[in-house]
Amino acid sequence: MRPPRFWDAGPDHPAARALAPLAALYGAAAARRMDRPGVRAGCPVLCLGNVTLGGAGKTPAALALAALLRDLGRRPAFLSRGYGGRLPGPVRVDPAAHGAADVGDEPLLLARHGPAVVARDRVAGAALCRDLGADAVVMDDGLQNPGLAKDLSLAVVDAGAGHGNGRVFPAGPLRAPLDRQWPHVAGLVLVGDGAPGEAVARAAARRGLPVHRARLVPDAAAVAGRRCLAFAGIGRPQKFFATLAEAGADLAGTRAFPDHHPYRAADLAALAAEAGRLGAELVTTEKDAVRLPPDFAARVPVLPVRLVFADPEALRAQVSGALASR
Incomplete structure (x- = not known):
């Protein structure tokens, strides 16, 4: 979808105010769904999600996280819903046999770097990841999906966009009220520079959450x-x-x-x-x-771009702690 312009026009834009009652209903339902307990997978599940609709850099972050896990001696597999693909899964992504219409575009990119599974049922998807030999699952998106219990959830935020006008869909880009999402987040990955992202970083820091600053480095x-x-x-x-x-x-x-x-x-x-x-x-x-x-x-x-962290050791320490807690 193409985001409406009023999402960046402030919370008091007439369209945002008019949609506020519908947003309240949507946000309450989304928050209740996030609060449901998830099923434990047989290995650690690390989720990179987005508090808003739209791109934030989750896929480069997932690739960077998988590289870190491999450096820690793990065998990660990627798990995605496969947005835009027709296959419900669970299915292993094969770039030689699947196209974006089958599994979505992001899983095809992930599959170039390691085993990747698409599944609308995330529990079944995690099981397939394990069957493929994975001892850690990297979820590309899924912060708001309660199916799987997560051992570490990091919210990825584009610093140039932040959380838009701060309102919930359809009045704004938030997937659920931000104060209801924070309890499900263990840290923030802030991509790039920008005042909107700094506002989100301050909100995360007030809650004692680590802020991992990163930037996309092009070739x-x-x-x-x-x-x-x-x-x-x-x-x-x-x-x-x-x-x-x-x-x-x-x-x-x-x-x-x-x-x-x-x-x-x-x-x-x-x-x-x-x-x-x-x-x-x-x-x-x-x-x-x-x-x-x-x-x-x-x-x-x-x-081509890759995500580079300003303090990779801080992220490594948080990931190592999540793995050790299993």
């Missing part, structure tokens, strides 16, 4: 000096465009699509025609690339 060599028409269908396309410019790309134009946008032939023809008129080459994100037809994707460069 500048992939785009530096190249004239590009950039396109993206992610939570915050403008963030990707800014990252491209910082990496040294010559941006001839940008095109934003809704998050998880399924690219159709007409979209691709229009993008190719515009790139030709501008004398530019198309460039996109890794997440968008897996939603493109293979022949088209082969002609479109991507900008």
Whole structure:
């Protein structure tokens, strides 16, 4: 979905106020659901979630967390609902056999780095992870899903977006009232810089939660000096465009699509025609690339990024403590 503009316009915007009664009902139901006890998996479950709708950097965070777990001697597997995919699972993601329409775009990226399972039933998904030899489960999203008991839940927040206008969906981007989500969170991963994110960080610190600051580091060599028409269908396309410019790309134009946008032939023809008129080459994100037809994707460069923590030892200590408590 494409977030409505009033979500960033403050809590007193007329549309936000008009939707407040519906948001109160939605938020109360979501909070009650989060409070339900989950089922224990046979191994530690570490969840990277988002307090709001939209992208925050959960997938790069999941990859970084899995790398940390491997460094600690664990065998992690990724578990995702598979948003946008048709397969209910549980099923192991096979990039050679599955497409984004089958399992969603994020699981395809995760599967390049380790075993990945999609399952709408998270308990069954965790069981399959164990069957595949995993001794730790990294949940990409699922903070609000009560199916599995989590040994560590980290909320991932884009510092440039924070929690928007602070209201619950549909009056704002929050998935549940923030004060009802904090008890389910053990720490905050703050991605990037920005006053909105600093406000969330202060709220987390007041509750005694550690704040793990991180940034997305692009592979500048992939785009530096190249004239590009950039396109993206992610939570915050403008963030990707800014990252491209910082990496040294010559941006001839940008095109934003809704998050998880399924690219159709007409979209691709229009993008190719515009790139030709501008004398530019198309460039996109890794997440968008897996939603493109293979022949088209082969002609479109991507900008790889990785999440780097300011204090990796602090995160390592918290993860180690969660593992030791099992």
